Amino acid sequence: MINPNSPVILSIENLTANVDDTQILNGLNLEIKAGEIHAIMGPNGSGKSTLSKVLAGHPAYTVTGGKVTYKGENLFDLEPQDRARSGVFLAFQYPLEIPGVSNLDFLRVAYNSRQKHLGLEELDVFDFDELVQAKLDIVKMNPAFLSRSVNEGFSGGEKKRNEILQMAILQPSLAILDETDSGLDIDALKIVANGVNQLSNKDNSMLVITHYQRLLDYIIPDFVHVMANGQILTSGGKELALELEAKGYDWVTEPQPVG
Amino acid sequence: MTATLTQLIPLTPPANPQLQDIRTQAAAYLQEETIPTNKNEEWRFTNLAPLLAQTFAAPNQQLPPVNINGLVIPEAPDSRLVFVNGIYAAEYSSIANLPAGVFVGNLAAATDAGLTVTNYLGKQPGGEEVFTAINTAGINDAAVVWLTKDSSYESPIQLLFIATVDDAAVAIQPRTLIVMEAGSSATLVQEYLHTSIPNHPYFSNSVTEIWLGDTAMLNHTRIQDEDITAIHIGKTAVSQSQHSSYTGNSIDLGSKLSRHNWEIFQIGAQTETNLNGLAMVNGEQESDTHSVIALTKPHGVTNQLHKCIVDDRAHAIFNGKVFVPQAAQQTNAGQLNRNLLLSPTARIDTKPQLEITADNVKCSHGATVSQLEDDEIFYLQSRGLDVETAKILLINAFAVEIIDRIPVASVREKLAVAVKAFKAS
Ligand SMILES: Nc1ncnc2c1ncn2[C@@H]1O[C@H](COP(=O)(O)OP(=O)(O)OP(=O)(O)O)[C@@H](O)[C@H]1O
Ligand SMILES: [Mg+2]
Numbered sequence: 059m060i061n062p063n064s065p066v067i068l069s070i071e072n073l074t075a076n077v078d079d080t081q082i083l084n085g086l087n088l089e090i091k092a093g094e095i096h097a098i099m100g101p102n103g104s105g106k107s108t109l110s111k112v113l114a115g116h117p118a119y120t121v122t123g124g125k126v127t128y129k130g131e132n133l134f135d136l137e138p139q140d141r142a143r144s145g146v147f148l149a150f151q152y153p154l155e156i157p158g159v160s161n162l163d164f165l166r167v168a169y170n171s172r173q174k175h176l177g178l179e180e181l182d183v184f185d186f187d188e189l190v191q192a193k194l195d196i197v198k199m200n201p202a203f204l205s206r207s208v209n210e211g212f213s214g215g216e217k218k219r220n221e222i223l224q225m226a227i228l229q230p231s232l233a234i235l236d237e238t239d240s241g242l243d244i245d246a247l248k249i250v251a252n253g254v255n256q257l258s259n260k261d262n263s264m265l266v267i268t269h270y271q272r273l274l275d276y277i278i279p280d281f282v283h284v285m286a287n288g289q290i291l292t293s294g295g296k297e298l299a300l301e302l303e304a305k306g307y308d309w310v311t312e313p314q315p316v317g
Numbered sequence: 318m319t320a321t322l323t324q325l326i327p328l329t330p331p332a333n334p335q336l337q338d339i340r341t342q343a344a345a346y347l348q349e350e351t352i353p354t355n356k357n358e359e360w361r362f363t364n365l366a367p368l369l370a371q372t373f374a375a376p377n378q379q380l381p382p383v384n385i386n387g388l389v390i391p392e393a394p395d396s397r398l399v400f401v402n403g404i405y406a407a408e409y410s411s412i413a414n415l416p417a418g419v420f421v422g423n424l425a426a427a428t429d430a431g432l433t434v435t436n437y438l439g440k441q442p443g444g445e446e447v448f449t450a451i452n453t454a455g456i457n458d459a460a461v462v463w464l465t466k467d468s469s470y471e472s473p474i475q476l477l478f479i480a481t482v483d484d485a486a487v488a489i490q491p492r493t494l495i496v497m498e499a500g501s502s503a504t505l506v507q508e509y510l511h512t513s514i515p516n517h518p519y520f521s522n523s524v525t526e527i528w529l530g531d532t533a534m535l536n537h538t539r540i541q542d543e544d545i546t547a548i549h550i551g552k553t554a555v556s557q558s559q560h561s562s563y564t565g566n567s568i569d570l571g572s573k574l575s576r577h578n579w580e581i582f583q584i585g586a587q588t589e590t591n592l593n594g595l596a597m598v599n600g601e602q603e604s605d606t607h608s609v610i611a612l613t614k615p616h617g618v619t620n621q622l623h624k625c626i627v628d629d630r631a632h633a634i635f636n637g638k639v640f641v642p643q644a645a646q647q648t649n650a651g652q653l654n655r656n657l658l659l660s661p662t663a664r665i666d667t668k669p670q671l672e673i674t675a676d677n678v679k680c681s682h683g684a685t686v687s688q689l690e691d692d693e694i695f696y697l698q699s700r701g702l703d704v705e706t707a708k709i710l711l712i713n714a715f716a717v718e719i720i721d722r723i724p725v726a727s728v729r730e731k732l733a734v735a736v737k738a739f740k741a742s
Contacts, residue, residue, distance in 0.1 A: 114699050117691060142701040154696040158714025164700070167710065171701035207714075224700060 059260065060280045064091040066127075067232050067263045068113075073124035074288075075112045082108045084288035085124065090232070093260040097274055097299060098267045100285035101307050106267045107151050108288070110234045114148040115141055129231065142168075143175035145231030149221035149238050151267075156208040161220070164208050165190060169227050193226040196253040214241030222253050229257070234265045239273040251276030271303040286311040326455040329378075333424055336456050339439035343453035350447050362634045362666040363605045367574050368548050373488035373520045375455075376402040383481050383512045385409050390506060390727045393475040396421055398460050401479045403489045405458055409477075418468030419503075420461065427461040427494075434461060438494050441526045441554035443580045443609075448550045452490045452524040459492035464501035466530075473504040473725045480511040480543060482519045491523040495537075499530035499558070504724055505537045509551070511544045511571075518546040521572075525553045529561035531585065536564045538723050542735070543571040545600070552578045559585025559614070566723050569596040569604045570735055579608040583645075586614035592621040594635075595719040597739055599628035599659075609638045612645035621652040624719055626712060626739070627663040634666045641673040641680065648675060652682040657715045659689065659708075709737055 068090040075083040082105045090096055098106055112119045113126065115138030126133040133141065156164070169189070170180040181189060194201060197219045209217050218238050225233055235254065239247055254277050258264060266277055274282075274296060282298040283290045284307065292298070292310050302310070326344070331337055352369060353360040383401050390397075398421050399409035405423040412421045420430055427434050439453050460476050478491040497503065509521060521543055529535055543549045549572040555563050569575050581590050596604040610619050625633035633656065641648045656665045669682040689711050697707035713736045720732045 114695075116695055137703075138695060138698040139701050139703050142699055148699055150696070150699075154692055156693055156696065156711070156714065158717050159710055164697075164710070167702060167706065168697075168700035171703070171706070175701070228700070 059093050061091070061093055061260070064093050064260070066090070067092050067129060068265075069127040071125045073112070073126060074122045075108065076120045076122055077108065077118055081122070082288050083112065086289055088283065088290060090263045090265060092263055094281065095258065095264045095266060095277060095279045097279035097282045098265065098285050099269065099282065099299060099302055101311065104286045105288040106285055107236055109285075110148050110236045110265075110267060113234060114138060114146060139171065140175070142228070143172045147225050147228055147230030147233045149218070149225060149233065149235045151236040151240070153209050153217040153221050155210045155212070157210045159208045160204075161206055161208050162187070162190065162204040165204075165224065165227055168224065172228055190227065193223060196226045196256055197222045198249050199223055215243060215246045218242055219246065219250060222250055226253065226257055231262045232265070233257070233262065234267070236267045237269065238266075239268055239270060247273065248276060271299045274299050284310045326451060329457075332457050333428065335428070335435050339453050340456060343439070343444070343450040346445055346450045347447070347454055350450070353447060359607065362632075363576060363603065364574070368520065371486055371518065371520070373486050376404070376487040376489055378404065380404050380406055381481050383409070383479055385477070385479070388477060388479070388508075388510060388512070390473065390475050390725060392725050392727055393473045393506070396470065396472055396474040397477065398422065398475070399477045399479065400460060400491060401481060402487065403458070403491055416468070416470070418465040419470045420463040421474055422461055424459045424461060427463065432461070432463050432496075434494060437496055437526065437528055439526075441556060442582055443552070443554050446552070446578070448522050449524050449552045452492060452522050455490060456492055459494050461494045462503070462505065463496045464498060464503055466498040467500035469502040470504075473506050476505065476507040478507075478509045478521075478523065480509070480519055480521055480547065481513040482517045483513070484517070486518045486520070488520045488522060491521065493523070493525040495525070495527040495535065497527075497529045497533035497535055497561075500532050501530070502534035503536075505535060506540070506725055506728055507537065508540045508542070509549060510540075510542050511547065513544065515544060516546050517544060518548075519544070521547060521549045521551075523549070523551040525551070527553065527555040527563070529555065529557045529563055531558045532560040533558070534562045536566075536724055538566040538568070538725065538728060539577075540568045540728070541571060541575055541577070543575070545571060545573060545602070547572045549575040551576065552580070554580045554582075556582045556584055557588045557590065560587050561585065562589040564591040564593070566593045566719065567595070567606065568719070568732065569598070569606070572604070573601060574603050576605040576607070579606065581608070581610045581619075583610070583612045583614065583617045583619075587616040588614070588618070590617070590619040592619070592623070593719050593722045594621075594623035595626075595716055596624070596633050597626045597716065597736070598631040598633055599739065600631060601629070602631040603634070604632070605634035607636045609640070610650070611640045612648050612650070613642065614644060615646045615648070617645055617648045617650070619648075619650045619652075622719065623654045624715065625654075625656045625665060626659065626715060627656065627665055628659040628739070630660070630662045632664040632666070636668045636670065637682075638670045638672070639680070639682070641671070641675050641678055643674050645675050646677045648678040648680065650678070650680040654684040655715075656684070656686045657688070657712065658686055659712070712736060712739065
């Protein structure tokens with residue numbers, strides 16, 4: 059929801075970033091306030107995942123210019139784990155499989171890292187189990203997935219649900235969902251969208267990357283941005299997504315005649 | 318025999334005169350032998366120079382006091398046998414309440430109990446090897462576990478070999494004899510540990526002989542966690558009669574130089590062997606596992622998974638031989654060696670060696686070397702774990718596949734702690 063008096067959670071100014079010496083982000087600007095849901099759409103390869111990984115602090119990406127302020131702090135002063143602990147969460151487009159690490163243990167270690175950072179109580183195995191059981195319902199996940207290794211052998215859709223379960227447990231201030239809808243069947247899409255909506259409130263904000271209007275029928279964005287070539291080209295309200303669905307990207311990404 | 322070898326053999330006559338024969342035989346074999354060098358194919362990658370650079374005395378025959386709190390496993394309250402510096406420690410052992418058919422004790426007690434130990438002791442194939450012969454040439458006592466026909470023992474049996482040394486470097490030569498008569502079953506936890514002040518070097522030269530009768534079943538966990546300045550050379554020789562099953566879990570954590578010669582002889586048909594190995598080394602450690610599985614009869618099954626985690630400038634060596642001769646038709650043999658390299662200066666030498674002449678068999682083998690993936694570490698970081706915690710979690714994930722195969726909870730927990738303490742660089 060838009061509230062002009064809300065504090066700014068994330069402010070990106072003229073961000074440029076490289077991967078392997080190739081510039082991918084070419085001067086990107088974006089501001090997100092508490093309570094807002096922003097959607098980013100854009101053609102394949104336009105840099106959406108790059109943006110999300112730069113924000114999360116992936117070591118393969120080098121920030122070459124610009125400024126990102128998260129809750130008043132220079133985001134790039136924080137190590138990736140400190141970004142996570144202070145509330146930045148990235149639901150990956152391709153969540154990793156980690157054989158041998160139990161999902162439940164992983165969730166607990168992650169939860170306790172954040173608790174410790176915030177000076178809050180860490181939970182033991184039993185108390186944490188209770189917390190997780192309650193959160194499972196948000197994504198309607200079978201408890202059997204907790205005793206399996208992180209994402210190992212999970213189907214594409216199960217991995218995405220697991221990402222949202224992590225989000226539910228970590229309660230981020232800024233959730234970046236990178237194509238969380240891809241790979242989900244219609245029912246799962248509703249469940250996941252519903253889960254995300256339950257987690258959304260006036261104090262946190264979401265950046266939802268998607269290719270499809272369909273997701274935005276459930277997670278209703280306050281702003282829609284079109285990204286191409288490492289920049290935000292156009293921004294609008296939720297109707298922009300409908301327009302894109304109808305017309306494709308060309309009318310936005312084609313160089314506009316000067317004058 | 319070189320002077321280096323002589324000094325390793327105690328000169329006192331054997332406590333038990335029945336041992337004189339095998340001692341004499343071993344001493345005769347040693348006449349012609351020297352400590353192997355890298356020119357010997359079996360010792361190509363393993364540098365024995367540290368052994369030659371030091372002198373070791375025979376340990377004092379008086380039992381030194383030790384504190385075994387924290388070393389005993391709670392699952393084995395009535396089945397614990399303790400040796401300190403190779404000397405039987407009755408006061409730390411707990412064997413009074415064993416049921417009939419289950420013997421756990423030292424050699425003298427075994428002889429007193431009427432067990433024909435001399436039929437088995439020193440009789441395993443593969444005794445013609447320098448370090449085994451050194452152990453045998455000076456043999457005085459042994460830990461003996463003997464289950465008579467069809468008897469089984471539910472709780473694990475703990476064999477605790479403790480080294481405790483002061484300023485004088487000693488050569489300790491632990492010896493174990495396991496006889497599982499037909500139809501018997503047991504779980505064994507055999508540990509080589511130390512209680513002395515850290516960084517006091519010693520040499521531990523252990524030999525374990527295991528005999529499995531028809532349909533006998535043994536689950537054997539062997540943990541080597543000697544002092545970081547110690548040298549440990551160990552032999553485990555297992556003979557399996559038909560339908561028997563041997564599962565070995567070998568964990569190497571300690572010693573600056575360790576070698577485990579693990580030799581399995583499937584002398585009966587339809588025999589099953591599972592070997593699980595984990596070597597975890599860092600600093601300047603060198604750890605070598607040489608395993609041999611020799612099948613001789615049809616329908617044998619062998620599964621081997623050996624894992625090494627190597628950090629800093631440490632060096633792990635794995636050589637796994639599997640022999641499948643013509644007579645061993647219908648063998649199903651699998652071997653996999655997986656290595657995790659945690660530092661660019663860490664080293665792995667691996668050599669799976671399958672020699673198959675039988676034609677109707679299913680055999681697979683492989684070796685992999687991997688590193689911690691940046692993407693995995695980043696994924697964990699992105700959930701709030703610091704790099705060190707992420708690495709520990711990933712190292713544990715690699716190790717736990719072996720640790721989880723150990724059937725004793727307190728041992729698994731102890732190893733989980735060791736994995737946590739194993740600092741990622
Ligand atoms: N290591 C690399 N070297 C060079 N180019 C790279 C490298 N990694 C990614 N890229 C390029 O960066 C561009 C942006 O990729 P990114 O994954 O951010 O796109 P995206 O907008 O998320 O696309 P999609 O919609 O397909 O998920 C792509 O053209 C990609 O090929
Ligand atoms: Mg993408």
